[in-house]
């Protein structure tokens with residue numbers, strides 16, 4: 001497998017310029033605002049959550065949840081959001097669209113409500129490029145999306161298999177928090193999942209990887225029911241290992257330097273190593289997380305199938321994985 005860290009080191013200087021980000025972030029040619037800089041026009045409200053993000057209307061007429069640099073959660077949260085969104089999208093896991101959003105001095109001064117509230121007092125955010133997550137669904141009214149899903153509605157999630165892909169990505173990224181998702185209801189009452197909040201991926205806001213951290217699972221464990229199939233797991237792992245090097249090589253360099261304070265080169269080397277070891281990481285995590293002895297609190301009918309967890313370590317599965325890799 002090609003080492004993307006080599007490519008990164010040889011071709012691109014560290015600490016991309018904000019100007020580059022502004023350009024690269026809007027290359028979606030389908031959107032009328034492609035190659036334009038998005039700015040927040042209207043402040044709507046502060047969102048719940050430790051990073052004290054805000055809901056804004058941007059100059060493309062769409063709503064974004066904006067997570068600001070220097071937020072109280074930690075120094076690398078915006079980089080994690082950016083990387084998490086793009087790798088997930090690249091491997092086919094549904095995530096809210098990521099954009100850079102500029103907040104001007106006058107916008108920040110006009111809305112003291114959006115300033116960070118800290119134990120030490122209020123802190124004014126800084127102007128510049130922040131991370132925007134395109135709001136999933138409607139921002140108000142009865143069709144507002146929800147983060148809660150009851151076990152009885154789990155079967156109505158049309159793209160529920162995405163939870164398996166997201167779990168495997170989170171294992172790779174050493175995600176240090178629960179997995180957050182938004183559920184959007186369609187006219188037929190079906191639910192569609194879209195993942196949000198990647199701020200604690202990549203070893204958390206401090207890029208502090210912990211090998212024995214708990215798995216990043218959605219709080220409603222029923223969403224994983226019967227998802228584990230050896231072939232699916234092998235296929236996701238193969239896709240992740242194949243696609244992620246290119247994604248990281250293309251999205252990391254133009255990231256604004258204000259979005260992280262950790263050692264980016266070190267992070268990439270660690271991620272590359274974890275990518276190579278992904279089957280082992282998944283196997284270890286799955287045994288810990290999904291072994292029947294760990295599932296005392298999960299209703300029998302919701303338990304993941306016994307296939308998979310145990311079979312992942314069988315010679316058949318391992319050889320299936322290696323066969324797949326050999327042809328990738």
Ligand SMILES: Nc1ncnc2c1ncn2[C@@H]1O[C@H](COP(=O)(O)OP(=O)(O)O)[C@@H](O)[C@H]1O
Nearest residue numbers: 047049050051052065096133134135136196197
């Ligand atoms: N793309 C989005 N679409 C809809 N709601 C969102 C989106 N992103 C975030 N939210 C809402 O904003 C809240 C805070 O965002 P989150 O990313 O979880 O920030 P924090 O890091 O503070 O936990 C979420 O709990 C969710 O309700």
Ligand SMILES: [Mg+2]
Nearest residue numbers: 049050180197
């Ligand atoms: Mg959150």
